[in-house]
Amino acid sequence: MYSPISELYVDGRRFYVKRDDLIDPFLAGNKYRKLYTLLQTPPQKFKTVISYGGTQSNAMLAIAAMCKNKGWEFIYYTKPLSTTQKDEKGGNFYHAKRLGMKHIELANDLYRDFIASLRLNLDEETFVIDQGGAVEEARLGLEVLAKEIREQNLHLKSLATPSGTGTTALFLALSLPEYRVYTTPCVGDADYLREQMSALHEIPKNLTILEPKKKYHFAKPYIEFLEMQQKLLSGGVEFDLIYAPGMWRALLEQTDEEILYIHSGGVSGNESMLQRYKQKGFI
Known part of the structure; x- marks a missing residue:
């Protein structure tokens, strides 16, 4: 059974979300x-x-x-x-x-x-x-995801998913050469991300790295990340507080077309991250 697709409106723009977060409470998203x-x-x-x-x-x-x-x-x-x-x-x-x-x-x-x-x-x-x-064995799972996206036939030509090592974005782009795949580095900068992906495979031309306008340290609390996560939550979909906010900020700032966002899961980590936001006085 395929993971469903939801519509999500953010700042007046319509996005689509591939709900891989709904596959399993723990074994979901890009890790599945x-x-x-x-x-x-x-x-x-x-x-x-x-x-x-x-x-x-x-x-x-x-x-x-x-x-x-x-x-x-x-x-x-x-x-x-x-x-x-x-x-x-x-x-x-x-x-x-x-x-x-x-x-x-x-x-x-x-x-x-x-x-x-x-x-x-x-x-x-x-x-x-x-x-x-980040293993070569991950490629088969991303090929299965690519097959699902094709068969769900949304008539879109752009996808997005955030990156740690870049494994998901890389293999998704290789599996869907007819799509533009956007990603953004959440661990390190764009050069680090390219290095990680290049260790697995040559980076294809349809993979576009959106560089954040501000440097963020991985997994640290940022008020703008919390605000973005809450904005997305008010639209009806919960995203993680570590990877998703940076990707969404980049999409809203640097793109203008309709995009299918691949939900990478990770919402189980929000419980402990929200505690850190409270300790910082952001909540």
């Missing part, structure tokens, strides 16, 4: 697409899945949900956490641990080298997923 190949993998093929990154990660939660369903052990590495992060009673990290994720902290000075060595001497029953789900 990226993990599609592993979701089709027989449980007996692997025993352990390893990944790494931050504790706000949507990919971390999606992998935890997948591994629980498959009966696989899930090991997740991070840099040292604060006591506050460890004691949170909500948000992605909390829910991932409840799903059975085994969390291991690495010292800051050891983290980079340890992550670089993860694939050394791996056995055949262990699979490593790079931060954010």
Whole structure:
């Protein structure tokens, strides 16, 4: 069954939203697409899945949900956490641990080298997923998404999805050469995003990177992000507070055509992000 499409009006413009956020409470959005190949993998093929990154990660939660369903052990590495992060009673990290994720902290000075060595001497029953789900195996899931978009036949020629590593935007553009695919960097700048995508595949000409007019630090609270998220929520669709606001700001500032926005999920992380906004006095 295909994820539905909603209409959304923002600042007088009509957008369409591909509701991948409705696929599953935890295993939804672009993480469902990226993990599609592993979701089709027989449980007996692997025993352990390893990944790494931050504790706000949507990919971390999606992998935890997948591994629980498959009966696989899930090991997740991070840099040292604060006591506050460890004691949170909500948000992605909390829910991932409840799903059975085994969390291991690495010292800051050891983290980079340890992550670089993860694939050394791996056995055949262990699979490593790079931060954010940036793996070649993600391509099949994005091809399935591309097929859905074609068959839902909206008569649009522009799509949009925000980027961390750029995996979703890259493979979507490769799978839909007849569409213009917009994205914006949410981690680092446009040069960093191009570097990440180029490590997977040559960047196609139909992929357009919209550079933010202001530099934002990843996952930090910004009043304009909260205002954008609340504006979108008043239109009837909840988006995450980390990736979506920057993408929507870029679309409203730098485009003028009708666009299909691919909802990348991640709304489970809003619980902990809203607490941070309250601590900053923004709410």
